[in-house]
Amino acid sequence: DTEVTQTPKHLVMGMTNKKSLKCEQHMGHRAMYWYKQKAKKPPELMFVYSYEKLSINESVPSRFSPECPNSSLLNLHLHALQPEDSALYLCASSQERLAGGHEQYFGPGTRLTVT
Amino acid sequence: AQSVTQPDIHITVSEGASLELRCNYSYGATPYLFWYVQSPGQGLQLLLKYFSGDTLVQGIKGFEAEFKRSQSSFNLRKPSVHWSDAAEYFCAVGKTSSGSARQLTFGSGTQLTVLP
Numbered sequence: 001d002t003e004v005t006q007t008p009k010h011l012v013m014g015m016t017n018k019k020s021l022k023c024e025q026h027m028g029h030r031a032m033y034w035y036k037q038k039a040k041k042p043p044e045l046m047f048v049y050s051y052e053k054l055s056i057n058e059s060v061p062s063r064f065s066p067e068c069p070n071s072s073l074l075n076l077h078l079h080a081l082q083p084e085d086s087a088l089y090l091c092a093s094s095q096e097r098l099a100g101g102h103e104q105y106f107g108p109g110t111r112l113t114v115t
Numbered sequence: 116a117q118s119v120t121q122p123d124i125h126i127t128v129s130e131g132a133s134l135e136l137r138c139n140y141s142y143g144a145t146p147y148l149f150w151y152v153q154s155p156g157q158g159l160q161l162l163l164k165y166f167s168g169d170t171l172v173q174g175i176k177g178f179e180a181e182f183k184r185s186q187s188s189f190n191l192r193k194p195s196v197h198w199s200d201a202a203e204y205f206c207a208v209g210k211t212s213s214g215s216a217r218q219l220t221f222g223s224g225t226q227l228t229v230l231p
Contacts, residue, residue, distance in 0.1 A: 004158075006158075040224075041223070041224075042205055042221035042222065042223055042224055043159070043205075043219075043221060045218060045219065048218070056218065088156070090158055090159070092159075103149060103161050103164050104149075104161075104219065105161065106151075106159040106160070106161075107158050108157055108158040109156075109157070109158050111156065
């Protein structure tokens, strides 16, 4: 099974709201990722978690707050977003090992609209 | 810094015709290379990957890709395209960080249209 699930599928929020995106995988992967994808563009890496610890933060604004409560779950907490944050947010996971490459498996994404 | 170029923004082929999508990369070491496909409003699905070894790799849905180090290319091919192959295709190179290909750099994508 190579499935990564994301909820909700769609989210509309105002600029003063607080909401969260959820991602789950049961493949035993210990690396998890958040990407942001604007229309007609490739995904852009936001965060990487390795063994439940934040490994990479690609200078993402603090209104995006990631959390990895356990090895299967990844959350993205949203607060005081701007309309330009509207995008498809993708979660991915992969094995984590010291040597060798590994592929990332993506979820279906959450379509976020900020009004 | 690594980079990926997909020279073709949009390609149109007839159903049953062969397909080749181009990908060129720039990376100082041996790259980890991937092709992903994305249908509208969906996530990315991995088609195939190259880490090492045989330079011709087979993937899902009848796709294959050939790694050519001398040309810094990793072109995707399919001998006979099906209407369901219409989608956006992304080539990506994985940056090795402590031995792990964590940071993917994506090309800008190629939109494939399939004519009946």
